[in-house]
Amino acid sequence: MTVHIEQLHKRFGRTTALDRLSLELQPGVTGLLGPNGAGKTTLLRILATVLAPDGGSVRALGLDPSQPAERQELRRRLGYLPQDVGAYSGFAVREFIDYIAILKEHTDRRARRAEVDRVLELVDLTDKAYDRIRTISGGMRRRLGLAQALLGSPDLLVLDEPAVGLDPQQRLRFRELVSTAGPGRFVVLSTHQTEDVAALCRDVVVIDAGRVLFTGTPAELAASADGRVWRSDSRDPGATLAWVSGDGSTRQIGRPPAGAELVPPTVEDAYLVLVGAKALTTDVSVAV
Numbered sequence: 344m345t346v347h348i349e350q351l352h353k354r355f356g357r358t359t360a361l362d363r364l365s366l367e368l369q370p371g372v373t374g375l376l377g378p379n380g381a382g383k384t385t386l387l388r389i390l391a392t393v394l395a396p397d398g399g400s401v402r403a404l405g406l407d408p409s410q411p412a413e414r415q416e417l418r419r420r421l422g423y424l425p426q427d428v429g430a431y432s433g434f435a436v437r438e439f440i441d442y443i444a445i446l447k448e449h450t451d452r453r454a455r456r457a458e459v460d461r462v463l464e465l466v467d468l469t470d471k472a473y474d475r476i477r478t479i480s481g482g483m484r485r486r487l488g489l490a491q492a493l494l495g496s497p498d499l500l501v502l503d504e505p506a507v508g509l510d511p512q513q514r515l516r517f518r519e520l521v522s523t524a525g526p527g528r529f530v531v532l533s534t535h536q537t538e539d540v541a542a543l544c545r546d547v548v549v550i551d552a553g554r555v556l557f558t559g560t561p562a563e564l565a566a567s568a569d570g571r572v573w574r575s576d577s578r579d580p581g582a583t584l585a586w587v588s589g590d591g592s593t594r595q596i597g598r599p600p601a602g603a604e605l606v607p608p609t610v611e612d613a614y615l616v617l618v619g620a621k622a623l624t625t626d627v628s629v630a631v
Contacts, residue, residue: 344405345369346390346499346529351399353385353553360385362553363399368529372521374544375533375560378618382553383533384426384503390500390531391423402496403529409410419448422497424505426489432477436468436487439476443491462490466518467513482508489517502532506539518543537611547610549617561610568608568616573599581629583619 349592353361355360360382360401378381387399388394401408403421408414430439440459448456448582463469466486471479474478474488485508492500494547499520506514514536523528534540540547541561549557574592578585583597584626608616 344527346404346531347400347402348390349400351386351401352397353382353394354397356384359553361396361399362554364550364553365399365496366420366548366555366558368531369546370527370529370541371545372530372532374540374547375471375531376535376537376540376547376614377533377550381551383550386550386551387423387433387503387531387533390499391421391425392418393423393425395486417499419495420497421499421501422494423489424490424492424502427505428484428491430476430487432475434476435473436479436506437472438485438489439623440494444494444551447494449495458494460491466492466515477610480508482510482513485509489520491508493520496528498525498528500528500530500532502530503531504534506534506536514539537601537609537614549614551618564613565599565608565610566613568570568596568613570605571599571616572596572608572612573603573605575604579603584615 348364348366351361351364363587364382364386375383377385385394389396390403392414403417404418406413408417414574434442437459440463441455444455444459449458460469463472466489468483468486468490471483476484481488489505492502504518509517514613518539521532527584545560547557547559547561547564555566572594574594576593578593579595579600581598581600582595585593585595588594598613
């Protein structure tokens with residue numbers, strides 16, 4: 344069983360968010376990389392059945408979300424963490440997760456209580472269970488969003504920037520949670536953290552302007568930048584991107600000059616080779 348995306352198209356006014364995008368996702372963790380405005384959030388919202396495409400098709404877990412009955416069944420089997428969880432600030436942490444569990448049709452009160460306790464423990468929020476949401480930190484709210492997505496151990500987990508606001512220890516805990524999700528589960532996560540992709544993902548997809556630039560493993564992505572990364576004492580005119588490293592040398596990406604000191608590329612290097620200066624864009628006023 345796969346998640347199959349065929350010729351997916353979506354526009355918002357004059358902006359094309361997805362441009363006939365096709366993908367075949369396998370079980371395991373797939374990382375989605377791309378600059379701001381690349382179409383990552385739109386793709387995840389369509390996978391999560393929050394948004395309908397203008398054209399193309401999606402088939403996930405053997406189900407077609409364009410059909411109402413199958414869409415409802417898919418929603419029972421997926422968990423979704425959006426960029427903005429939109430939790431009711433007056434709710435207590437546990438109260439909110441219990442409310443989402445009811446919406447997800449966890450009707451048996453005893454079993455629901457146990458499931459709520461389980462996911463709160465998974466994200467290390469047990470000691471905050473009775474705190475009002477408005478009093479907890481941004482990182483805790485992100486973990487709260489992850490907790491509601493994990494309810495019911497979904498077969499398809501769709502995560503939009505799940506590590507935003509998490510400290511290093513919490514990010515390691517997040518990696519553990521996702522990497523031990525269980526055999527046969529699909530996890531699709533959008534992130535700007537290339538180190539998370541390298542450490543966590545079986546597959547990686549790079550998109551830009553609503554189109555796929557790369558699909559493969561993190562190692563294959565890194566290898567695609569062989570011969571394009573070098574270091575020297577100062578910036579070279581042929582560099583597309585360059586920065587001074589902690590040791591004082593300049594790490595450069597682009598077309599190296601003759602005799603350049605080539606260095607092994609990382610996932611981040613290869614991503615920067617693919618998308619260039621767009622990767623440095625910081626305008627997040629519109630998420631698509």
